[in-house]
Amino acid sequence: MLDDTDRRILRYYQSDPDMSASILAEQAGVTATTLSRRLERMRDIGVLKGVRSVINWPALGYEVEVSLRVTLDKTQPRAFDEFIAAARQVAEVIEIQTFLGQVDVRLSVIARDMAHYQQLYRDQLLVLPHINDIEALMQVARVKGQESLPL
Structure with a gap:
């Protein structure tokens, strides 16, 4: 190829x-x-998908980044679809990933500060549909963020 x-x-x-x-x-x-x-x-052929900008969120005042690991209520047939559709509506959710295993979905969430994150968490994240369990991991440092591959 x-x-x-x-x-x-x-x-x-x-x-x-x-x-x-x-x-x-x-x-x-x-x-x-x-x-x-x-x-x-x-x-x-899909090797190059496009050009994008990488935004330095702290430079725009978003100092907090949290990774939320979510387990959904899989007894509901549309749990994934409805959860993801609702999560897409939260502007501060900058990435959504789905998994096979104990964790079903991971959300990357940014916030200006802890007070802003707490408000987001209570008002917009905890009310997302079909959440069975949620674990928040506060990012302390990004040790490696490079997306390039050895070619």
């Missing part, structure tokens, strides 16, 4: 997504036309 040239392009691209196409082509050792063609092919 991907050859060494594709991997080289991806390696440079993920290290600096803002790099101009001409510099990326030069670093990857291909022409601008080849680069363009290969990036387009990687988009078409």
Whole structure:
């Protein structure tokens, strides 16, 4: 599917997504036309899903990040769908993951401070449907947050 040239392009691209196409082509050792063609092919086959911004939440005043591990009442046939639909409506929920095992869903929640988190928790999170159990893990530090892979 991907050859060494594709991997080289991806390696440079993920290290600096803002790099101009001409510099990326030069670093990857291909022409601008080849680069363009290969990036387009990687988009078409789903290797590249898009470009996104990474937001520094503390710079915007969100100092608290909490991971909520939720176990749902699985006796309800639509528990997952209804819980996820409701969780999507909470603006401070920035990530939703589902799992197989003891924990069904993990929510990443941001808040300005502990008072804001407490209000979110009571007013918007605890009232989400079909919660059987919920565990909050307060993030102390992000030790590794890099999303790039060794290519």
